[in-house]
Amino acid sequence: MDDAGIFKIRDDLALIQTVDFFTPIVNAPFEFGQIAAANALSDVYAMGGIPLTAMNIVGFPIKKLKKEILKEILRGGLDKLNEAEVCLVGGHSVDDEELKYGLSVTGTVHPDRVIANSGARAGDRLILTKPIGTGIIATAIKGKTASREAEKKIVDSMSALNKDASEVMQEIGVHACTDVTGFGLIGHLTEMLRGSEGGFLITASQIPHFKEALQYAAMGLVPAGCYANKNFYQPRVEIKGNPDIDFANLLYDPQTSGGLLIAVEEKKADPLLESLLTKGIDAATIIGEVIHSPKDKIVVHYNSC
Numbered sequence: 234m235d236d237a238g239i240f241k242i243r244d245d246l247a248l249i250q251t252v253d254f255f256t257p258i259v260n261a262p263f264e265f266g267q268i269a270a271a272n273a274l275s276d277v278y279a280m281g282g283i284p285l286t287a288m289n290i291v292g293f294p295i296k297k298l299k300k301e302i303l304k305e306i307l308r309g310g311l312d313k314l315n316e317a318e319v320c321l322v323g324g325h326s327v328d329d330e331e332l333k334y335g336l337s338v339t340g341t342v343h344p345d346r347v348i349a350n351s352g353a354r355a356g357d358r359l360i361l362t363k364p365i366g367t368g369i370i371a372t373a374i375k376g377k378t379a380s381r382e383a384e385k386k387i388v389d390s391m392s393a394l395n396k397d398a399s400e401v402m403q404e405i406g407v408h409a410c411t412d413v414t415g416f417g418l419i420g421h422l423t424e425m426l427r428g429s430e431g432g433f434l435i436t437a438s439q440i441p442h443f444k445e446a447l448q449y450a451a452m453g454l455v456p457a458g459c460y461a462n463k464n465f466y467q468p469r470v471e472i473k474g475n476p477d478i479d480f481a482n483l484l485y486d487p488q489t490s491g492g493l494l495i496a497v498e499e500k501k502a503d504p505l506l507e508s509l510l511t512k513g514i515d516a517a518t519i520i521g522e523v524i525h526s527p528k529d530k531i532v533v534h535y536n537s538c
């Protein structure tokens with residue numbers, strides 16, 4: 234399954250549609266709104282599309298929470314839509330036991346220029362554009378253990394649009410892309426592996442991550458979704474070297490509004506990385522490569538961690 238649905242209208246025009254919503258992961262309503270919008274737009278960016286319009290989806294406990302909270306959430310969402318130059322055209326809200334917010338997004342893409350999550354080829358380099366560990370830090374926030382700095386770091390990262398990264402990869406031309414979200418890094422690598430040649434070799438020490446996430450993982454602040462991802466995806470993984478248990482958890486940590494995971498031809502990898510860094514996407518790193526064998530495996534190499 235790809236990140237968004239594609240519907241071809243003409244030979245030179247396809248619609249791209251996606252929807253995403255969830256319960257709050259940070260305390261400030263405005264920031265939650267920003268993150269939800271950045272996350273909803275991300276699937277369009279991952280597929281090489283241009284988002285054009287969006288609609289709000291709201292579940293709100295009218296009797297339990299003040300209306301100002303909802304106003305702030307919607308203001309946060311609109312802030313990101315404005316930054317993305319996407320037009321809010323409507324929405325729908327219901328009275329709900331639990332607060333939920335997200336958006337449906339519609340965009341366009343040239344049918345020949347859709348970037349799918351399949352199509353990585355042997356020799357390709359794998360690039361990740363945001364650090365991992367937001368799920369573990371969000372768990373620490375809920376447990377009132379996270380430092381304000383850690384919270385600020387993940388809010389900045391999760392609310393950052395994947396727009397620039399998407400534009401840069403479209404310009405240079407890549408083989409495959411997906412955004413890293415609920416299935417964690419290994420889960421999304423697995424999705425990419427399904428339609429790719431060979432296997433993946435990942436270098437653990439190269440993976441951008443939040444240091445605090447390692448710290449909180451060591452304290453046991455690991456979300457249930459992380460264990461679920463681990464159970465499901467671990468059979469694909471082969472370990473080389475001495476694994477670090479806390480770092481291993483990070484690899485399965487469900488992300489919200491994570492970065493783009495891109496497979497790009499070797500000779501284009503450095504130019505792509507340069508352009509990403511020039512655009513201020515500081516976390517962008519080559520985390521591994523596509524190898525001929527072992528086929529259908531993700532080899533995670535821990536070099537003296």
Ligand code: CO
Nearest residue numbers: 236276412414
């Ligand atoms: Co996605």
Ligand code: CO
Nearest residue numbers: 236252253276
């Ligand atoms: Co999605």
Ligand code: CO
Nearest residue numbers: 323324325326
């Ligand atoms: Co309605």
